[in-house]
Amino acid sequence: MTIEETxxxxxxxxxxxxxxxxxxxxxxxxxxxLIRIIFGLILxxxxxxxxxxxxxYRPNAVAPILVEGQxxxxxxxxxxxxLVLTAIVIGVGVQALALALVVKTYKAYGTLDTKVxxxxxxxxxxxxxxxxxxxxETSA
Numbered sequence: 539m540t541i542e543e544t545x546x547x548x549x550x551x552x553x554x555x556x557x558x559x560x561x562x563x564x565x566x567x568x569x570x571x572l573i574r575i576i577f578g579l580i581l582x583x584x585x586x587x588x589x590x591x592x593x594x595y596r597p598n599a600v601a602p603i604l605v606e607g608q609x610x611x612x613x614x615x616x617x618x619x620x621l622v623l624t625a626i627v628i629g630v631g632v633q634a635l636a637l638a639l640v641v642k643t644y645k646a647y648g649t650l651d652t653k654v655x656x657x658x659x660x661x662x663x664x665x666x667x668x669x670x671x672x673x674x675e676t677s678a
Contacts, residue, residue: 558585
């Protein structure tokens with residue numbers, strides 16, 4: 539593999555990772571629907587995992603397996619791979635928990651819109667909602 543090909547692999551990998559991270563953050567911040575917010579979380583996790591794998595990549599490297607009698611060559615860093623495997627397992631657990639909470643929220647309130655949820659929760663607790671944010675009443 540030439541140096542130019544290696545450079546393009548790095549560029550595409552880092553751009554893809556940063557793009558997924560930014561898209562995930564955008565979805566979590568800009569959308570009010572809880573399912574879309576969870577999809578943003580999934581995109582963010584995928585971007586971070588791709589970024590970690592890209593950090594551990596080395597061109598023309600081999601798997602980090604040492605065999606007796608073989609000369610050690612340039613090896614890929616195994617730590618990011620182990621971190622990503624752990625992050626995938628934890629991410630699946632977080633996503634399952636988030637989806638379970640969304641189902642419970644929908645059954646309890648009948649909506650997944652965060653602004654409507656804030657208004658319904660505020661009505662139950664006796665507070666007012668200003669622009670989707672519950673505000674306590676103060677007596678002056």
